[in-house]
Structure formats: C-alpha cells, structure tokens
Amino acid sequence: MDDRRSNAFAENPLVGRAVHKMNGAGNAILVLDLRGAGFLPRPEDARALARAPGLGYDQMMVLGDAADAGEAAFMTIFNQDGSLSAACGNGTRCVAHYLAEQTGATELRLATSAGKLFVRREGPLAYMVDMGAPRLDWRDIPLAREADTACVDLAAFGLPPASCVSMGNPHAIFFVERIEDFDLAAIGPRLEHDPMFPQRANISLAQSLAPDHIRLQVWERGTGLTLACGTAACATGVAAARAGRAGRRVKISLPGGDLLIHWREADDHVEMTGPVQVEFSQTLDAAIFSGRDD
Numbered sequence: 001m002d003d004r005r006s007n008a009f010a011e012n013p014l015v016g017r018a019v020h021k022m023n024g025a026g027n028a029i030l031v032l033d034l035r036g037a038g039f040l041p042r043p044e045d046a047r048a049l050a051r052a053p054g055l056g057y058d059q060m061m062v063l064g065d066a067a068d069a070g071e072a073a074f075m076t077i078f079n080q081d082g083s084l085s086a087a088c089g090n091g092t093r094c095v096a097h098y099l100a101e102q103t104g105a106t107e108l109r110l111a112t113s114a115g116k117l118f119v120r121r122e123g124p125l126a127y128m129v130d131m132g133a134p135r136l137d138w139r140d141i142p143l144a145r146e147a148d149t150a151c152v153d154l155a156a157f158g159l160p161p162a163s164c165v166s167m168g169n170p171h172a173i174f175f176v177e178r179i180e181d182f183d184l185a186a187i188g189p190r191l192e193h194d195p196m197f198p199q200r201a202n203i204s205l206a207q208s209l210a211p212d213h214i215r216l217q218v219w220e221r222g223t224g225l226t227l228a229c230g231t232a233a234c235a236t237g238v239a240a241a242r243a244g245r246a247g248r249r250v251k252i253s254l255p256g257g258d259l260l261i262h263w264r265e266a267d268d269h270v271e272m273t274g275p276v277q278v279e280f281s282q283t284l285d286a287a288i289f290s291g292r293d294d
C-alpha cells in the first residue's frame, strides 16, 4: 500500500472503497459493498457521502455478510441524514442488479433488519421484489396511540385522514383530488415529525387516476422529496386496495417512473416490479470525509 493510501485509510476505512451509483425509477441509490469488511459506515460518514458533490444519494445500500446460507447479502440502509431504514424497495432492485451482474443469478435472496426478501430478474434492467406482507396494526407502524390505521386523522393542512401502512418502514398516505393542490416540500417535514409517528414517517400524496393507476409523490423520512419510493408505492397499493379505491394490481406513477404493485391474495405479500439504471462507479477519497458534519 503506498503512503497516500495508508494515511487516508488511517483517517477513514471507507477511503479507497468503491461505490456504485444507480437509480431505481429515479430514486438515487448508492451501493457500497462491505461484505467481508467487518464494519459499517458511521452516520457521519453516511451524511458526508450524501452531500459529496457529484455523488449524493437518497438511500445508501450497504452490503454486509448474510447470516443464512442462500442469502446473497444483508442490507443496511442509510437515509441522507444518516438515519437507518429497515426497507427500501428501489434500493433492493439496485442491489439485486449489482449482484446479478456479478453472479449471473436470476433469483436472489436478500435480508434487512425487517426480514428476508426474494428478488427475481424480469429483464435486463427490471426486477420483481417480494416485499413481504404489509403491517397494518397501529403498534407495528408504529403510531403513538391506538387508531384505525385506514383512517388516521392528523388534522393538518386541509388533508383528509391518512392511511398508515408499514412495509418494514412507516408510511402515511393521503389520497387527494390533485397532488398539485398541496406543497409537499413544505408540509412533508412537519408531517414526517408529527407526534403521531414516534419513529417519524414517510409521507405520500396519492391521486387516483383509474382503478388500476395511481399518481404518487413522496416526502421520504430522513431524505426529503424524491423522484420515487418503492416502499411508498407498495404501501399506497395496499392502502388503495384496502379502501376499495383500486384492485390488488395497480400501476403507481412517480415523478421518476412507474412501479407495478401486486398485493397477492394468496399469502398477503406485496410484489413490486420496476426498473434499475446504472450510472457510474467511483473510488472514495479522503476529501469526502474531511468536511464539517453540520
């Protein structure tokens, strides 16, 4: 190892590692493969990477060693603010693509702190993820107090009651006539931190276009407005079917692209199918971690 590399390594073990910038329906994803490394980025590292010029991300998917044989990796998922999420649908497709390209696998098993995920390649740049069963009990979302999760009155901003769903992470969905009538960038942060959500929440505005088609805009917990959110699309599909607004198969159109959601009757699991795009790979240098962490 040359001197520059060994000094940089002493500063931060991420220096010299490769990251892979991808997107899933426009959701900006950074894949960092730390299998075999025995460490995870610190929250301040995650924040530094999120604000690194030309790099950035909505979520960073850090691959670690899987506990079970047959699982390709364990995914630790960071938001821009350094907080963790137990689920990320678009990031899961990106990780699946990264691994599928390495191994040629067309089916993969991955794990997160929320559970195990099955992924199937559907095309050169398309994947279906079995996101597991939604959780609809108020304690599982979690909400701060007992409530009918199909109808949570947050009494704010002229919005109707929200439908709350956990896909391993908490979502509140507001069905509105027209998304444009609301400024999600302004109300999103306040709803994310509403006292009803002890672990904060991802906030979505949904507009029904047809019984099998919904428009969606998402304010993501720990990140902000994004072009797409896979778990929000799953949660919205579930909320819409629950309310009789849609069937169990629905197309969700987000600013960055479309996701197909199928809430299976047979086993209650939610399938999410959508695209991935590979942008670039880069080696991390020490300058990324040298700024202030405000």
Ligand SMILES: N[C@@H](CCC[C@H](N)C(=O)O)C(=O)O
Pocket: 027, 058, 059, 079, 084, 085, 086, 087, 088, 089, 090, 091, 169, 170, 202, 220, 221, 222, 223, 228, 229, 230, 231, 232
């Ligand atoms: N973009 C993701 C969800 C990201 C996680 C979220 N911000 C959270 O903290 O729960 C997706 O595609 O599902």
